[in-house]
Amino acid sequence: MSNENISIHDFDFNLICEYFTNLERQGPGSPEVTLKALSFIEPLTDTARIADIGCGTGGQTMTLAQHCPGQITGIDLFPLFIDLFNRNAAKHNLQDRVKGITGDMASLPFKEEELDLIWSEGSIYNIGFEKGLNEWRKLLKRGGYIAISEASWFTVERPAEIHDFWMDAYPEIDTVSHKVAQMEKAGYVPVATFILPENCWTDHFYAPQVAVQEMFLQQHAGNPTAEMLVREQRREKSLYDKYKEYYGYVFYIGKKI
Numbered sequence: 001m002s003n004e005n006i007s008i009h010d011f012d013f014n015l016i017c018e019y020f021t022n023l024e025r026q027g028p029g030s031p032e033v034t035l036k037a038l039s040f041i042e043p044l045t046d047t048a049r050i051a052d053i054g055c056g057t058g059g060q061t062m063t064l065a066q067h068c069p070g071q072i073t074g075i076d077l078f079p080l081f082i083d084l085f086n087r088n089a090a091k092h093n094l095q096d097r098v099k100g101i102t103g104d105m106a107s108l109p110f111k112e113e114e115l116d117l118i119w120s121e122g123s124i125y126n127i128g129f130e131k132g133l134n135e136w137r138k139l140l141k142r143g144g145y146i147a148i149s150e151a152s153w154f155t156v157e158r159p160a161e162i163h164d165f166w167m168d169a170y171p172e173i174d175t176v177s178h179k180v181a182q183m184e185k186a187g188y189v190p191v192a193t194f195i196l197p198e199n200c201w202t203d204h205f206y207a208p209q210v211a212v213q214e215m216f217l218q219q220h221a222g223n224p225t226a227e228m229l230v231r232e233q234r235r236e237k238s239l240y241d242k243y244k245e246y247y248g249y250v251f252y253i254g255k256k257i
């Protein structure tokens with residue numbers, strides 16, 4: 001890869017990051033859903049070690065931290081998100097218990113059996129659901145929990161347009177029963193699964209993007225990458241509106257045995 005390509009690539013990533021830093025969340029979810037997932041986990045103590053993997057700017061991490069004790073490390077690939085994450089922690093006066101670090105979910109900086117809880121909302125797809133479950137399990141103590149939200153099919157069949165879209169975007173999308181079976185196979189007791197309500201997509205994810213898109217297009221007028229990014233986000237939203245009965249995000253909560 002030439003230097004020119006590297007700089008174009010970096011520029012695209014910077015632009016994508018800039019777009020998403022304007023949003024409180026970088027994926028579908030809500031504080032209510034974070035708390036519902038937490039309700040399935042046995043109470044933690046002040047010494048608990050928690051990781052939020054693919055934390056983004058920390059929307060869900062701050063909710064989590066306000067409702068459970070222990071030390072939380074947020075990890076994300078993008079330094080820009082981590083800067084905002086740490087500012088967010090300070091704003092909520094959580095900086096002593098909540099720290100963001102830049103890192104890759106494929107090589108996490110934790111020791112074996114160090115963690116009591118692994119949290120990951122809308123992020124495990126970056127490593128793949130099965131691979132993530134298997135690799136991250138080593139880092140959990142026996143009896144520790146994993147709570148992850150993941151794109152899932154609600155039906156065994158679906159229209160070709162949405163099937164093809166997901167096969168291109170994330171071929172590991174699967175039905176809830178298959179994901180639960182993968183969780184069991186990876187050595188977790190499936191404690192709970194639940195579908196994220198529509199408002200996690202509409203009110204908490206797509207609605208805040210409307211104003212951000214207008215502002216972003218003005219700031220980057222004539223920039224084809226920015227225009228393409230906004231076009232893709234709008235297409236994703238229209239596909240969601242059309243096909244939401246066939247897919248969505250599901251929270252999977254498991255306990256390491």
Ligand code: SAM
Binds near residue numbers: 055060075076
């Ligand atoms: N958990 C946040 C939320 O629900 O708002 C963010 C979800 S966003 C859809 C996915 C996140 O995964 C992004 O913040 C992205 O930067 C991060 N990510 C992508 N690849 C990663 C990797 N290899 N290691 C760590 N984080 C990664």
